[in-house]
Amino acid sequence: MGAFVLVAFVVPVPAGLVFPRTSWPLHITLARFDSRDTVDVVRARLDVALPVLLGFGVLIGPDAQFGRNASVPVSLVDPEPALQRLHLAALEALGPQVHLPGAQHNGPNYRPHVTHADTRLRPGDKFRIRQAALVDMRPDNDPRLRRVLAVWESA
Structure with a gap:
């Protein structure tokens, strides 16, 4: 089973980016999920939504x-509201066949946030959600790394 996260990076990133699990670029998590489906199947579900x-x-x-x-x-x-719609659309597109660890934090209990890192955002900062990215939480079975598998840009 693959472990994935769908995120909106504060600063857009390219597909293929690999980074250490301890050095995530600033992002908002849209959905964390596990899936037995191939990356192509997961990507196809999200392509439309x-x-x-x-x-x-x-x-x-x-x-x-x-x-x-x-x-x-x-x-x-x-x-x-647009962020909540994006979160709900992602969950709907992924469907019931995925497992949502921390499911209690989804839907009406979704609390979007940006985890502080080497840098951080401050109250009052604004940015545009221009991209969503699918991230593999264990690329090549290495839990120390993360890999951006796909990105979607605003239409």
């Missing part, structure tokens, strides 16, 4: 702490 929903702006809200023991600093994304 994503491009028409991209190309909107988001506003960064206050900081918060997520994760075990509230140890992960994040910047919340202010509520944005």
Whole structure:
């Protein structure tokens, strides 16, 4: 079973980008999922749903702490209906055949955020969601790396 995440990078990236799991570019997670389907099947499901929903702006809200023991600093994304529609469309396109770890954080409980890294976003920052990217969480069975498998640009 493949482990994947669909994200919106703050700064668009190219397909094929490989990075260490400890050095994610700033992003908003749209959906985290496991699938027995091939990457081509997953990509085909998302091809129809994503491009028409991209190309909107988001506003960064206050900081918060997520994760075990509230140890992960994040910047919340202010509520944005277009982002919620993108999240729900991705889940619908992926369908019931995928497994959603942390399913309790999807749908109406989706809390978009940008995890702080070497850099971070500040309250009041704005950026456009111009791209969605499919990321392999274990490329070549190496859990230390991440690989961008596909990108979709705004139509």
